[in-house]
Amino acid sequence: MTQWADWFAMNGDGVFVWPCYIVTVLVLVGNLLIATRNRRRLLEDIRLQIPMENSR
Amino acid sequence: MNAFMNWFYRMASPPHFYRWSGTAIPWFLVPATVLAVIGLYLALVTSPTDYQMGDTVRIMYVHVPVAWLSLMCYTSMAVASAIGLIWRIKLAHAVAAAIAPAGASLTALALFTGSLWGKPTWGTYWVWDARLTSYLMLLFLFAGFALLRNAFSDVQRGDRAAAILAIVGVVNIPIIHYSVNWWNTLHQPASFSVTKGQAGIDSSMLWPLFTMLFAVTLYLVALVLMRTRNEVLIRERRKAWIKEVLVK
Helix, strand or coil: CHHHHHHHHHHHCHHHHHHHHHHHHHHHHHHHHHHHHHHHHHHHHHHHHHHHHHHC | CHHHHHHHHHHCCHHHHHHHHHHHHHHHHHHHHHHHHHHHHHHHHHCCCECCCEHHHHHHHHHHHHHHHHHHHHHHHHHHHHHHHHHCCHHHHHHHHHHHHHHHHHHHHHHHHHHHHHHHHHCCCCCCCHHHHHHHHHHHHHHHHHHHHHCCCCHHHHHHHHHHHHHHHCCHHHHHHHHHHHCCCCCCCCCCECCCECCCCCHHHHHHHHHHHHHHHHHHHHHHHHHHHHHHHHHHCCCCHHHHHHHC
């Protein structure tokens, strides 16, 4: 258990190291989620626009 | 040459691109995830601590890949912009537009991780030295590109204006790269160089670094493909081929 705690603490450097890794992972994954959400919205918008154009 | 140009134009046609990119994305995303898991293990568990920097050296395994690739993003964005301007290929502008936010996020990450590395090693989060200042300009260039592109109601005009900014801004790339040699910066010069080899860094640190670099590279290809597909959907939404996409 102390082994894990030691590893996590990184001799006091953990406060600098962990935020770097956590924020990087969050931003990189966030980029993918945003791209996926935008794609879903765009396809929905296009779907709504097609029947209107056909009825004209 | 003609055969190549024909192939190039065919791959760059929006419907064709939309189809092949959809198949290609998982082929980049899956290996990227596997490499990232291996890279994180090497970086956080097995790699040694530095005799001067201690455990903060582990910041290198995220800081260096995102910083390198942000420069690569900018260069690719400028090349895509130039192709779009010269050959009037719409897809090239879509690629440039897709790269900008990805590059901006990597630049922000490099600044963030760099300042968290600076505090324990230099005693400060930020200093206005040549490397850090020229690198901050990169973030403004990415942001300027996106803002300029969105400032026009006409997509094509926005594309062209932003493309010119991207090409002019390329001068900043060699400035960032050589800033550590040209000026006396607090930021250290490169530890690794393609021409001089790995002299400045041990292989126990080089492996995690390269694993992370490849992981983020593959991730970026996937992200840019995903974002380019969205750009294609925006630009082509009134075209007939889009209906085929919706049926699936």
